[in-house]
Amino acid sequence: MREVNFDGLCGPTHNYGGLSPGNVASMTHSGARSSPKSAALQGLAKMRFVRELGVPAALLPPQPRPSLRWLRSVGFRGGDDDVIRQAAAGDGVWLRLASSAAAMWTANAATVAPSPDTADQRLHLVPANLNFMVHRAIEAETTHSVLRAIFADEARFAVHAPLPAVSQLADEGAANHTRLHVPGRPAVHLLAWGRRGLGGGRAPVRFPARHTYEAAESLARLLQLDPEHTLLPQQHPDGIDAGAFHTDVLAVGDGGLLLVHELAFADLDGLLEGLRRRLGDGFTAVIARESELPVADAVAAYPFNSQLLTTESGRRVIVAPEESRENPRALDFLSRVQADGHVDAVHYLDLRQSMRNGGGPACLRLRVAMSDQERAAIQARVFVDDPLLEELNAWVERSYRDALDPRDLADPLLARESMAALDELTGILRIGSVYDFQRG
Ligand code: SUG
Secondary structure (H helix, E strand, O other): OOEEEEEEEEOOOOOOOOOOOOHHHHOOOOOOOOHHHHHHHHHHHHHHHHHOOOOEEEOOOOOOOOOHHHHHHOOOOOHHHHHHHOOOOOOOOOHHHOOOOOOHHHHHHHHEEEEEHHHOEEEEEEOOOOOOHHHHHOOHHHHHHHHHHHOOOOOOEEEEEOOOOOOOOOOOOHHEEEEEEEOOOOEEEOOOEEEEOOOOOOOOOOOOOOOEEHHHHHHHHHHOOOOEEHHHHHHHEHHHHHHOHHHHHOEEEEEEEEEOOOOEOOOOHEEEEEEEHHHHHOOOOEEOOOOOOHHHHHHHHOOOOOOEEEOOOOOOEEEEEEHHHHHHHHHHHHHHHHHHOOOEEEEEEOHHHHOOOOOOOOOOOEEEEEOHHHOOOOOOOOOOOOHHHHHHHHHHHHHHOOOOOOOHHHHHHHHHHHHHHHHHHHHHHHOOOOOOHHOO
């Protein structure tokens, strides 16, 4: 089994819409000018970097934006240009909701259980309904269709429908999921959540909790996980109130190693005790206390929103955002992790376009542990190699704008450019007609 990192590719309408209360970066950069081209090139550079480290990389394509189908579903009428013009009226919020490129954060695309961990020994994927945020809920249907196109072999893969789209079952996908594994023991799955959908318990007071306990329970069932090796910890309400809207803002795990801030989980001691019992001596937790790394620094610099990777040659490395190098507290923490021998190297990458919307290296990838046979069963051209990277770079260079002002979203040309680019992309990826506009 090898872990494949499926990165999201940013779409041509990437912008700072200020759409995510509780996501400090999104709130801070609302209305700023974006560069869709730089965002996509930064994402491709990360895929290349991860691949060159010796970790298989793959990609999930962007989604059609603005979503004209969604705008029509909320009552905008007429031809495409009319729909865009009406949705741009007033403060333009309808058009911003329909234009977000948020599908690039594929840690929110689905929750995944690899075949050795599931009852029927198939690889299971549940696309996230992302029901808590309007602009993100738009993603679920297309994500489902893209995952079905890629993981098409039903003998090996089970692509479920998203959970029912109700607030009580709000699901944010793998951003709240951690799989830990030590040799000779069953893997342990942490399915974290922020609030009880059916009421009760403590919830944050300043910022919203997105993912529910009931969603986590449902995911455990759908993924056919062994209840004995599945834990459902609550995200710490104080962590959410500090801006950690997903678990992966304050924790990251790989193999038997968990890097965790003390405000990631409500009952960290209980969780660690449960993990030690199940994983034994092969389990190590590195805890950042407030005194070492204040949660405000962790949220601003995203040291935990790193990719913790095991390379082909067995080295363990961290791929962190450049912001973590610039923040002395975050840098000291990651340097300590390396100095104490938990990882062999820490690499810092420029992902600023994504970071300004609250998406670090870990948000940009969906981890899918797969066997060679499972990889060979995928027909779509989604595994990243040099020729594909070259083609994608050239495609971005000719299809994406250098700069986008929020007002440019109202330009009907942008929608046409975006659809033409995505239509071409499905050809490059040999993935079929996965988009609604391709199906008429
Ligand atoms: O859902 N930002 C995303 C960031 C998702 C990060 N993912 C993980 N932590 N795994 C969100 O809040 C901002 C869009 C805007 O404001 O335009 C946004 O959707």
